[in-house]
Amino acid sequence: YGAACPDCIATSIKDLQQKMQDSMWGFVNKPLGDGFSHILHNWSQMNKPVIVNYPDYRDKLAGDFLIPDKTCIDLTDRDTAISKIREYSEPERYAELCANMKQAWKEAVDYEREAESLRIFFSNLD
DSSP states (O other): OTTTTTTTTSSHHHHHHHHHHHHEEEOOOOOSSOOOOOOHHHHHHHOOEEEEGGGTTTSGGGGGOOBBBBTTTEESHHHHHHHHHHTTHHHHHHHHHHHHHHHHHHOOOOOOHHHHHHHHHHHTTO
């Protein structure tokens, strides 16, 4: 679901959230930019593993919580990726990836810490 997607677009935040909740995997393909991808962050906040081209995110903003075979499947090697998607779709393995994503997100993204940094930054401005 997204811009120009043949399956149409999600017309509201609630609709998008429901579609993500009903899905097992997120697929995010954003080869350019800073590696942030708000949709990738949304999947992470929902504790859902994602399928990505990992080199597009390594050493970028989302690279802090994307860990191949822990929180995501890397599509770089297509043949291996297909077998890993099957393997990690088994309920026990899938639950492990979801738990890993929850933990990795919690460690990488701390909005309270970020807010405090911003408070300090702004208090030091003249």
